Amino acid sequence: MRGFARHWPLVQAAAQSEIAAARFLQQHSKDLPQVLLKLPAKVKGRLFYNETVTGMNFGGSQMRMNAAIEQMLQNDAAGDRYCVQCVPVQQNFDTLQLDNPLLPADTKAFIWLGNNVTVPAHFDEASNIAVVVAGKRRFTLFPPEQVANLYIGPLDLTPAGQPVSMVNMLQPDLVAHPNYPQAYAAALSVELEPGDAIYIPTPWWHHVQSLSHFNVLVNYWWSDTYVGAALPFPMLLHALLSFKHMSEGQQHAWQQLLKHYLFAENGDPAAHLPAQAKGILGDMKPQLAQGIHQWLANQLK
Structure with missing residues (x-):
């Protein structure tokens, strides 16, 4: 410009x-x-x-x-x-x-x-x-x-x-x-x-x-994403910690889950759920994001 x-x-x-x-x-x-x-x-x-x-x-x-x-x-x-x-x-x-x-x-x-x-x-x-x-x-x-x-x-x-x-x-x-x-x-x-x-x-x-x-x-x-979203790079490091040393079969299985839920390769993964039941797969509201942050913090202790 x-x-x-x-x-x-x-x-x-x-x-x-x-x-x-x-x-x-x-x-x-x-x-x-x-x-x-x-x-x-x-x-x-x-x-x-x-x-x-x-x-x-x-x-x-x-x-x-x-x-x-x-x-x-x-x-x-x-x-x-x-x-x-x-x-x-x-x-x-x-x-x-x-x-x-x-x-x-x-x-x-x-x-x-x-x-x-x-x-x-x-x-x-x-x-x-x-x-x-x-x-x-x-x-x-x-x-x-x-x-x-x-x-x-x-x-x-x-x-x-x-x-x-x-x-x-x-x-x-x-x-x-x-x-x-x-x-x-x-x-x-x-x-x-x-x-x-x-x-x-x-x-x-x-x-x-x-x-x-x-x-x-x-x-x-x-960022055009939800303001309360976690930064992607720390998630990459956590994914390495979780997936890198799995067996090839386990990695392949989790790859399918990531493709389905994260990248929606099969379409909206929550399309079959009622709006009130979509949770994290639906619209990310501040209260929901805060709850997820707290859940992740408890899991990583």
Whole structure:
């Protein structure tokens, strides 16, 4: 969506210069403590694992927002790069004017600031509108069907909560990841400038590369599903715990149940039931969702 936010005062400041955008943010900041991530020069700005995939290749420290922005503006002598991620706008920059006519007014906005940093391909559990407000960013999207060709890393040790592709998409190793060209062939890529926005549907994989010395992004997550629904990714982990070590016959049997109840491959699985008897298979009302959450909590104790 080219020019989606060109009228935002922050975008207009960025049109002058990256420094002007940084100063604008500092003026509107509540200057609260943040986690400033530091990426050593040798990792070339790629937020990723360490060499043994037992931890991360970056570290973090507490710093107030305005000082963190100042750190990003400096040309680090060692070549290290810095970023602050996923900061709630309302709590930290409540005077910024960031209207988004595509979403309800109460949809929460988050802001991401940093040097030229690369985030490996990952997915979000909600739909996403991302708005570039300073610097330039390149987004590369992969459809969910390409998951096997993206060589996804550990599910329970992740850089930022979601699993990421192990492929270095700027320098792919086709010996370690021979099927990646199939994902590349299916990819969509676009470069956005200040004021441009992109819609990223869930759960599409997306690789994000910041191309300028100082970059700012604002994003909005939202879901069209029932607001009280549990997030899908924890359910995937629980399903692995439940199904992965079953015998082949048991897995096949449960696969049929999942196809029937979850994906409705045979039509509405509750079509034969009276409306008042459908329970969880019917309309998800707040009271029912609360009861299910409580039942799950008791089962997992």
